[in-house]
Amino acid sequence: MTTAHEIERRVEALLFAASAPLSTAELAARLPDGADVDAAIAALRKRYTGRGVELDQVAGRWRFRTAENLGFLMTEQREEPRRLSRAALETLAIIAYHQPVTRAEIESVRGVSLSRGTLDVLLEMGFVRLRGRRRTPGRPVTYATADRFLEHFGLAALSDMPGLAEMKAAGLLDLSMPAGFDVPDPGRMGDADEDPLEPDDAPEFAQDFVGEDR
Numbered sequence: 001m002t003t004a005h006e007i008e009r010r011v012e013a014l015l016f017a018a019s020a021p022l023s024t025a026e027l028a029a030r031l032p033d034g035a036d037v038d039a040a041i042a043a044l045r046k047r048y049t050g051r052g053v054e055l056d057q058v059a060g061r062w063r064f065r066t067a068e069n070l071g072f073l074m075t076e077q078r079e080e081p082r083r084l085s086r087a088a089l090e091t092l093a094i095i096a097y098h099q100p101v102t103r104a105e106i107e108s109v110r111g112v113s114l115s116r117g118t119l120d121v122l123l124e125m126g127f128v129r130l131r132g133r134r135r136t137p138g139r140p141v142t143y144a145t146a147d148r149f150l151e152h153f154g155l156a157a158l159s160d161m162p163g164l165a166e167m168k169a170a171g172l173l174d175l176s177m178p179a180g181f182d183v184p185d186p187g188r189m190g191d192a193d194e195d196p197l198e199p200d201d202a203p204e205f206a207q208d209f210v211g212e213d214r
Contacts, residue, residue, distance in 0.1 A: 002035065058150055126148035131144040
């Protein structure tokens with residue numbers, strides 16, 4: 001019989017070797033039947049608290065990461081992140097706080113037309129995903145944030161998203177957001193008036209076309 005200590009060791013090894021965060025279900029699939037993954041996670045979190053690397057949860061998945069107060073040590077090794085335009089940041093913020101949302105609804109909140117490349121960039125970078133089709137004439141595609149969005153901003157769930165002032169301070173929202181932009185509950189993505197996507201559904205824009213953002 002595999003002991004709890006051995007399960008903990010195996011979970012530790014899997015998380016260290018993983019190229020992306022793993023869910024408890026993904027960990028359990030690699031362990032003996034009946035393995036208590038939650039207990040192993042709890043033990044590892046306790047053991048790594050205050051260490052140089054810590055066990056962290058993002059988007060409902062687990063990963064080891066450098067302790068937050070030691071991030072300065074990694075400065076020279078960090079890859080320069082791709083910068084988003086103001087239009088892309090505003091669009092991402094609107095999707096995050098209003099999801100699921102259609103392109104027309106994004107344009108209504110921003111007060112300007114959405115250029116062709118803006119959603120393409122967000123889809124390509126994995127911050128945004130296609131969610132469904134609205135039950136309205138034309139059945140427009142709806143957009144929502146993807147797990148990459150939660151991972152990038154260190155959020156365990158959408159309910160952990162900050163308020164409008166914090167978003168502006170973090171640089172995710174531009175100070176010149178259009179009048180009337182409100183902050184609804186980001187965790188409200190319940191039963192939206194939409195249908196799931198079909199397997200052959202594609203984005204409204206071609207992802208290989210990146211135009212000039214407005």
